Amino acid sequence: MAMQLDVALGERAYPIYIGEGTLERLTDAINAVGQKGTIGLVTDSNVGSLYAEQVEAHITATGRKCITHAMPAGEANKRLARIEEICGTFLDAGLDRSSLLIALGGGVVGDITGFAASVFMRGIPVIQIPTTIVAQVDSSVGGKTGVNHPLSKNSIGAFHQPQAVIIDMTLLKTLPERELKAGLAEAIKHGIIADAKLFDYMVDNAAKILDYDLAAITVPVQRSCEIKAAIVAEDEKEHGVRANLNYGHTFGHAIEAVTEYKVYLHGEAIALGMCAAAALSLELRLVDQTFVDQQKACFEAYGLPTRWPDLPVDACMMAMQKDKKVRAGTLKFIVADRMGHVVQRTDITEAQARAALEAIR
Ligand SMILES: NC(=O)c1ccc[n+]([C@@H]2O[C@H](COP(=O)([O-])OP(=O)(O)OC[C@H]3O[C@@H](n4cnc5c(N)ncnc54)[C@H](O)[C@@H]3O)[C@@H](O)[C@H]2O)c1
Incomplete structure (x- = not known):
């Protein structure tokens, strides 16, 4: 059964459709945006060969060209050169200010298409059709778009909220298992930061979820969208509560940086980062050992890493210091004080951060 959720952002509010077969909603969603020009569909080499034809049929059913x-x-293609290529294709095809872009793919396609839409003709609308768990529970909702620079990830971009997000669960059937598991780390994160019941659900339903039971997967996707939508509606540009979504990310980003994004998928690095964040929470006496063990057992049930015996602590500390410079001199740690609730701390000492990293070696 399809459901609709709304992201309450005033005049930039938009619907998220979630369910099996929601691609059927695309025609109406395009008509609701009202752009009459040619539609630009951006996808990638994997997803395009599986689903582009199906999506194109829904687009042309509106009477518009695609x-x-x-x-x-x-990820290596999430760079500025690809934006120029996308704009080149669409300029050549005569797309203009009356056009609309549609992103069909994972977070890479979603981020790059959202950014292309924010700059093409100084900004045209975009609809997101996320096809990975990461994109469904995280990147397609919230309006953060952009590309990487060789010196820093996600450092060139814009806030550009979509006009609609269409989450068709059936598209997940072809998602590789490792990508499924890594994406679920972000759904588990939503449970840890905001909803203990969601965390319990993830623990209780791991077998069904890992068996690609779409009805079972819909629950965390829907709940994650609700949680993220509520946070984004309260703090669109991350001046406050939105940073709670970064639980595990200060450590996780450092792990990704020192491994040059080649060893762990994002969700896997974030699972390790969340284990370090739990260790820090324990060190601060905000949670007890049971919390740390519960979180670890849940990641293990999803085949996610919880230890990295060779973790280079010094290199990770340096990566976090670099991140601190980029973030105007403050390093924010999100720590848990109970299951389903987190707090933000900027007073963590180097020794405490170091001990948290040591704890996951
Ligand atoms: N904007 C945000 O708020 C935000 C949040 C989280 C992550 N991100 C970004 O998202 C990106 C990661 O996204 P991702 O994990 O979706 O990676 P991805 O887009 O690279 O997709 C992973 C792989 O799965 C393939 N794939 C996608 N959907 C498929 C399907 N249904 N069937 C078969 N194969 C499929 C892709 O072709 C790719 O090879 C990173 O660049 C990250 O920075 C952005």
């Missing part, structure tokens, strides 16, 4: 640009898949 031009598809399939970029090469992978």
Whole structure:
């Protein structure tokens, strides 16, 4: 059964459709945006060969023309040169201010298409059709778009909220298992930061979820969207509560940086980061050992890493210091004080951060 959720952002409010077969909603969603020009569909080499034709059929059913640009898949392609190529395809095809872009893919396609839409002709609307768990529970909702620079990840971008997000669970059937598990780390995170019941659900339903039971997966996708939508509605530009979504990310980003994004998928690095954040929470006496063990057992049930025996603590500390410079001199740690609730701390000492990293070695 399909459900609709609304992201309450005033005149930039938008619906998220979640369920099996929600692609059927695309025609109406396009008509609701009202742009009459040619539609630019951006996808990647993997997702395009699986689903582009199906999506194109829904687009042309509106009477509009559709031009598809399939970029090469992978994080290495989330860079400015690809934006120029996308704009080139669409300028060549005559797209203009009356056009609309549609992103069909994971977080890479979603971030790059959202950014392309924010700059093409100084900004045109975008609809997101996320096809990975990461994109469904995280990147397609909230309006953060952008590309990486060789010196820093996600450092070139814009806030550009979509006009609609269409989450069709059936598209997950082809998602590789490792990508499924890594994406679920973000759903588990939503449970830890905001909803103890969601965390319990993830613990109780691991077998069904890992068996690609779409009805079972819909629950955390829907609940994650509700949690993220509520946080974004309260703090769109991350001046306050939105940073809670970064639980595990200060450590996780450092782990990704020192491994040059080559060893762990984002969700896997964040699972390790959340284990370090739990260790820090324990060190601050905000939670007890049971919390740390529960979180670890849940990640293990999903085949996510919880230890990295070779973790280079010094290199991770340096990566966090670099991150601190980028973030105007403050390093924020999100720590848990009970299951389903977190707090933000900027007073963590180097020794405490170091001890948290040591705890996951
Ligand atoms: N904007 C945000 O708020 C936000 C939040 C979290 C993550 N992100 C970004 O998201 C990106 C990671 O996204 P991701 O994990 O979705 O990676 P991804 O987009 O690279 O997709 C992972 C792989 O799965 C393939 N794939 C996608 N959907 C598929 C499907 N249904 N069937 C078969 N294969 C499929 C892709 O082609 C790719 O090879 C990172 O760049 C990260 O920075 C952004």
